[in-house]
Amino acid sequence: MSMKRIMAMASAAIILSVALTGCSGDKKDASSSIVVGIPQDLEDSLDPHEAVAAGTKEILFNIYEGLLKPDETGNLNPAVAEDYSVSEDGLTYSFTIRDGITFQNGKKVTPEDVKYSIEKSAGMMGSPSLIPAFSNISEVVIRDDRTVDIVLASPDIDFPAYIASIPASIIPAESANDASKLCGTGPYKFVSRSPQENIILKKYDGYWGTPANIENITLKIIPNADSIVMNLNGGAVDMFARLTATQTQQLSDKFNVLEGEMNLVQAVYLNHAVKPFDNVDVCRALSYAVDVDNILELTSDGKGYPVGSSMFPAFKKYYVDLSDTYPTDREKAKELLASAGYPDGFSFSITVPSNYQPHVEAAQVVSQQLKEIGVNAEIKLVEWNTWLSDVYAGRNYEATLIGVDASSLTATAMLDRFVSDADNNFTNYSNAEYDELFKSLYQAPTEESRIEIYKELQKNLADNAANIYIQDMTEFVALSDKYEGYVYYPMYVQDFAKLKIKEQ
Amino acid sequence: MEKFLFRFRKNPELYIGAAISAVMMLIIIAGVLFSPYDPDSMDAASKFASPSLKHLLGCDNFGRDLFSRLTLGGATTLLIAFFTVLIGITVGTLVGAFTGYYGGAVDEVLMRFNDAVLAFPSILLALVFISVFGSGTWKVIISLGIVFVPSFARIVRSEFMRCKNLDYVRSARLMGAKDIRIMFVHIFPNTVPVVLSSAVIGFNNAVLAEAGMSFLGIGVQPPASSLGRMLSDAQAFLFSEPGYAVFTGVTIALMVLGFSLLGDGLKKNA
Numbered sequence: 055m056s057m058k059r060i061m062a063m064a065s066a067a068i069i070l071s072v073a074l075t076g077c078s079g080d081k082k083d084a085s086s087s088i089v090v091g092i093p094q095d096l097e098d099s100l101d102p103h104e105a106v107a108a109g110t111k112e113i114l115f116n117i118y119e120g121l122l123k124p125d126e127t128g129n130l131n132p133a134v135a136e137d138y139s140v141s142e143d144g145l146t147y148s149f150t151i152r153d154g155i156t157f158q159n160g161k162k163v164t165p166e167d168v169k170y171s172i173e174k175s176a177g178m179m180g181s182p183s184l185i186p187a188f189s190n191i192s193e194v195v196i197r198d199d200r201t202v203d204i205v206l207a208s209p210d211i212d213f214p215a216y217i218a219s220i221p222a223s224i225i226p227a228e229s230a231n232d233a234s235k236l237c238g239t240g241p242y243k244f245v246s247r248s249p250q251e252n253i254i255l256k257k258y259d260g261y262w263g264t265p266a267n268i269e270n271i272t273l274k275i276i277p278n279a280d281s282i283v284m285n286l287n288g289g290a291v292d293m294f295a296r297l298t299a300t301q302t303q304q305l306s307d308k309f310n311v312l313e314g315e316m317n318l319v320q321a322v323y324l325n326h327a328v329k330p331f332d333n334v335d336v337c338r339a340l341s342y343a344v345d346v347d348n349i350l351e352l353t354s355d356g357k358g359y360p361v362g363s364s365m366f367p368a369f370k371k372y373y374v375d376l377s378d379t380y381p382t383d384r385e386k387a388k389e390l391l392a393s394a395g396y397p398d399g400f401s402f403s404i405t406v407p408s409n410y411q412p413h414v415e416a417a418q419v420v421s422q423q424l425k426e427i428g429v430n431a432e433i434k435l436v437e438w439n440t441w442l443s444d445v446y447a448g449r450n451y452e453a454t455l456i457g458v459d460a461s462s463l464t465a466t467a468m469l470d471r472f473v474s475d476a477d478n479n480f481t482n483y484s485n486a487e488y489d490e491l492f493k494s495l496y497q498a499p500t501e502e503s504r505i506e507i508y509k510e511l512q513k514n515l516a517d518n519a520a521n522i523y524i525q526d527m528t529e530f531v532a533l534s535d536k537y538e539g540y541v542y543y544p545m546y547v548q549d550f551a552k553l554k555i556k557e558q
Numbered sequence: 559m560e561k562f563l564f565r566f567r568k569n570p571e572l573y574i575g576a577a578i579s580a581v582m583m584l585i586i587i588a589g590v591l592f593s594p595y596d597p598d599s600m601d602a603a604s605k606f607a608s609p610s611l612k613h614l615l616g617c618d619n620f621g622r623d624l625f626s627r628l629t630l631g632g633a634t635t636l637l638i639a640f641f642t643v644l645i646g647i648t649v650g651t652l653v654g655a656f657t658g659y660y661g662g663a664v665d666e667v668l669m670r671f672n673d674a675v676l677a678f679p680s681i682l683l684a685l686v687f688i689s690v691f692g693s694g695t696w697k698v699i700i701s702l703g704i705v706f707v708p709s710f711a712r713i714v715r716s717e718f719m720r721c722k723n724l725d726y727v728r729s730a731r732l733m734g735a736k737d738i739r740i741m742f743v744h745i746f747p748n749t750v751p752v753v754l755s756s757a758v759i760g761f762n763n764a765v766l767a768e769a770g771m772s773f774l775g776i777g778v779q780p781p782a783s784s785l786g787r788m789l790s791d792a793q794a795f796l797f798s799e800p801g802y803a804v805f806t807g808v809t810i811a812l813m814v815l816g817f818s819l820l821g822d823g824l825k826k827n828a
Contacts, residue, residue: 301794352600408775415619419600421780422599422620435775
């Protein structure tokens with residue numbers, strides 16, 4: 055990681071943490087509170103237009119909202135916008151701003167704020183866009199004091215889903231030159247951040263929708279996976295999402311363990327710019343050698359949903375089950391390796407962020423399984439920051455075991471990162487056929503034809519063994535029996551507003 | 559027999575330490591050579607199997623045989639400790655010999671540098687080296703080796719300073735022996751008892767340092783096993799499967815106890 059980048063991240067974090075306090079300012083009320091453990095600090099950014107880490111976005115979901123907002127069933131409901139309409143050619147989306155909606159600093163949301171936010175997240179302000187599909191926006195027009203039109207260059211039925219994603223959140227226009235003015239319209243507002251220690255959120259009383267139940271939320275950062283159980287059992291933390299099966303078995307009976315789907319694709323992501331992963335036979339050999347059922351048995355007591363491509367089962371409309379593309383066949387794997395010119399196997403390293411215990415455990419099993427075909431996979435444990443800068447941003451790695459989620463409720467969000475020139479193509483996947491297919495999405499006339507293309511894209515990834523696909527993990531959530539109301543979403547978010555204290 | 563009892567009473571540490579160390583070494587060597595299980599092979603069916611005749615100490619969270627892993631982990635840890643001490647003694651003896659024998663400016667410069675290294679807590683210094691070199695078995699050895707040099711250098715230097723003006727050295731010099739010959743043929747053998755006892759204590763420290771670093775996740779990387787790494791893995795199951803952590807902890811404790819008694823005994827004899 056370059057020094058400049060560290061400095062930039064550090065200063066951004068300091069400015070934001072000092073600044074965002076400006077949004078709050080009323081006295082503390084300890085009437086009800088909960089301590090939620092999270093595995094990493096929100097280091098990448100607290101600006102919804104810049105945050106890339108799933109672990110950051112799932113928290114920002116409580117602070118910021120877009121014009122629309124997804125609910126737990128995957129529907130897109132109006133949020134900052136009260137209503138919207140689409141022109142007949144599918145090019146103009148007209149949003150009516152909710153009457154009386156305010157930012158957490160008490161100011162009314164104006165059409166200027168909406169225009170600013172959409173243009174910023176579309177990359178029209180110079181900063182890079184996290185939503186590639188927003189390059190399709192040709193202009194944002196303020197029609198009157200409550201209506202904003204977003205005009206597209208070509209129709210895109212996924213557009214409402216992008217509008218509902220966290221990187222398209224609405225923030226005050228005045229935050230452009232003054233980061234201290236940054237705040238959202240969500241049910242919780244940001245109070246403070248102590249780096250590597252905690253983040254404090256407080257209920258926003260002026261929230262337009264169903265108000266949150268719990269007044270204060272402390273997000274306690276527990277980067278050491280080994281101490282999570284101790285923190286829970288010791289009473290320091292009331293809730294922790296995404297535990298491993300073994301961790302849940304050690305919890306005291308003061309906790310309820312909930313099970314759901316994580317909605318991500320856990321895989322060994324291969325860097326195709328690095329030898330030998332530029333050779334499709336090598337990738338296929340590795341996929342044949344890895345026994346997903348065995349991984350599930352060893353790491354999660356068999357719980358989990360095997361996947362065969364970059365799509366998780368909750369996206370029912372688009373999902374095609376490809377988990378049987380590479381049944382475990384070590385003989386075939388060896389043949390493929392030999393034909394690719396590696397009869398004696400080869401060595402590579404799997405970089406794994408050490409704070410994600412499920413990935414660390416899965417990596418150990420994968421490494422052991424690959425040994426059987428003579429491939430020596432060394433595990434390199436790194437800090438989460440190092441992973442973000444070296445692997446995700448720097449693409450300086452050979453393979454990494456991680457879970458990739460969807461940043462918006464669209465199939466595109468899972469698949470656009472494999473287009474060869476995509477900004478977020480951290481695996482350096484480059485396949486002309488895939489690029490062609492992806493481009494044809496924008497010309498597809500009907501939803502059915504689009505779904506067909508999505509399925510083709512998934513098959514392309516599976517056929518070319520783009521990555522060693524493992525599973526959509528089971529999400530175990532430990533929640534103290536004093537609380538209830540944890541809600542699973544079909545995307546990687548945590549909704550704190552629905553948590554409440556159990557009636558005794 | 560009486561003679562032995564007399565010696566034993568005079569220096570029980572030496573014998574108890576030697577016995578514990580010897581038994582541990584034997585078990586580790588026998589385990590690595592003759593273990594019926596591949597220490598890395600995973601088996602979902604025997605996940606957390608309890609100790610039995612099939613698996614002497616039971617199995618870990620991946621169904622790997624704990625005894626095989628402990629012997630392999632012990633061997634890795636011993637290997638790291640051995641090479642760490644080897645680097646420390648070799649470099650430390652050279653530095654100590656030259657600075658102690660010649661004194662003067664070289665002594666001043668090297669010893670101040672030595673003091674600077676000693677001024678940092680050793681594990682912290684090793685962490686810095688690890689962050690520069692990266693983690694992994696051989697990198698741990700190099701990092702710890704560098705950290706261990708100064709203490710040996712000091713010990714050897716003080717021995718050389720004491721010996722260089724003794725009569726036998728003077729007469730050797732009068733007979734025209736070269737400096738190098740005096741240093742390593744005449745003086746060095748006299749420092750061996752002191753160096754040996756500090757080597758054993760150093761060995762001990764190296765075992766603990768490796769365990770500490772691997773426990774923190776910066777030493778030996780999975781799936782390779784070392785005692786520290788295993789203890790760190792076992793920590794997650796401390797309450798549900800205490801056997802894993804207890805067996806690993808006892809292994810480290812016995813190893814350290816054996817070597818530290820041995821070191822004390824050697825010191826007494828020296």
